[in-house]
Amino acid sequence: MTAPIPEQPQPIDPIRSPTPGDLPTLPGDLEENLDYGREVVFVPDERRFLPWIAALASRRIPYSVAYEDNRRIISVLRPHARQALAELTLYEEVNADWPRVPQPSDKDDRPLVTDAAFFAIILAGTALAKFHQVVEATEARRWQELGRNDSVLFFRGHWWRTITSLTLHADAAHLISNLAWGAVLGALVASDLGVGAGLFAMLLAGVAGNTMATFLADEGYRSLGASTMVFGILGILCAIRTWEGWQRAWGEQSGRLTRFVPWLPILAGVAIFGIYGAAPGADLLGHTCGFVAGIVIGALQPGCRNAYTSRTLQFFLGSAAAGVVVFAWRTALTHG
Incomplete structure (x- = not known):
């Protein structure tokens, strides 16, 4: 009588995931x-x-x-x-949303400087240079008397001087310096906000800066030139870039050092201001007020982005910026 042959266990294939990356389902027993x-x-x-x-x-x-x-x-x-x-x-x-995929935005496909912003800034700079040529060819002193910012006359009702003074310059070197910085910074702001909104924000920063300086300065304060507006544009750009940096960093865990990264635009703006805005002989008060006004205006811009997509609004704001300057000079000439 032969001994019974023990039953051999059947080999069991390993449990494999149906597709790469999926976890396998294990049997309940x-x-x-x-x-x-x-x-x-x-x-x-x-x-x-x-x-x-x-x-x-x-x-x-x-x-x-x-x-x-x-x-x-x-x-x-x-x-x-x-x-x-x-x-x-x-x-x-735990890592379901890691690595985080950046959300695509319209800005990702937009160039640093748009064609419309480039040509708008060139046109504005050409108009300012041509106006300076007209002023120098006629009675420059009279133009300055009519349009320069003067705290005494401002408080007597000459409101237009905070606007007209932005278009006057002491000499060609003064004009070229403001045009160079204004063109670079202005093109970036106009590309970011749109041409119309960008031009309006720039002018508003310059006028607000002049007005602040007039209220804060001693009696007899006078100024002219677009430098207040230029530093206002710098403030706008710094505020916008800082807000964008905080938006990217929002909710991300980072070390102490990288927490300062969103503040780099504002710190860079302060450094530029310290080098050029506080140079000997510069209008420190006017530059400071322009820079601060620009930061405030720039901080308000993110909430207006949806409205800025309207071409009608862009056209209206751009036209308003040009119209305000023309109206201010017309008032100055009428009272002169």
């Missing part, structure tokens, strides 16, 4: 059929391979790595499979 000869296979994609083995190693879960059809697979013994699955599931949940 896993704990009832422990067999150290059986393995559960996890098949990660290229991005998940190193993080997954790091997650397993951090919990001291034994695993092995093998290659199959040019793919790397992670094998875990069945007694540790459920713990491995729990750890990898937790890793996927």
Whole structure:
């Protein structure tokens, strides 16, 4: 009589994930059929391979790595499979939105300086230079008497002087300096806000800066030139860029050093102001007031972006900026 042949267990194929990167589903009776000869296979994609083995190693879960059809697979013994699955599931949940994919915006496809902003700034600069040529060719002193900012006359009702003084310059060097800085900074602001809104914001910063300086200065304060507006434009640009930096950094965990990154535009603006705005012989009060006014105006611009998409509004603001200057000079000539 022959001895009965013991029944050989049927080999069980490893459980594999249906697609790379998906976690496998384990059988419910896993704990009832422990067999150290059986393995559960996890098949990660290229991005998940190193993080997954790091997650397993951090919990001291034994695993092995093998290659199959040019793919790397992670094998875990069945007694540790459920713990491995729990750890990898937790890793996927915690890192579901990492790395963060930046949300696309219309600005990503927009050049640093748009064609419309470039030509608008060139046109405005040409008009300012031509006006200076007219002033120099006629009675320059009379033009300055009619349009320069004068605190005594301002408080007597000459409101237009805070506007007309922005278009007057002492000499060609003064004009060229303001045109150079104003063209670069103005083109950036006009590209960001739109031509009409950008021109209006620039003029508003210059007028607000002159008005602030007139109220803060001693009696007899006088000024002329577009430098107050130029530093206002610098303030607008710094405020906008700082706001954008904080918007990108919002909700992101970062170290102490990187927390200062959103403030870099404002710090750069202060450095530029310190070098050029506070130079010997410069109108420090006017430049400071223009810079501060620009920061305030720039800080308000993000809330207006949706409205700035309207071409009608852009045209209206651009026309208003030009119209205010023309009306101010017409009033000055009438009272002169």
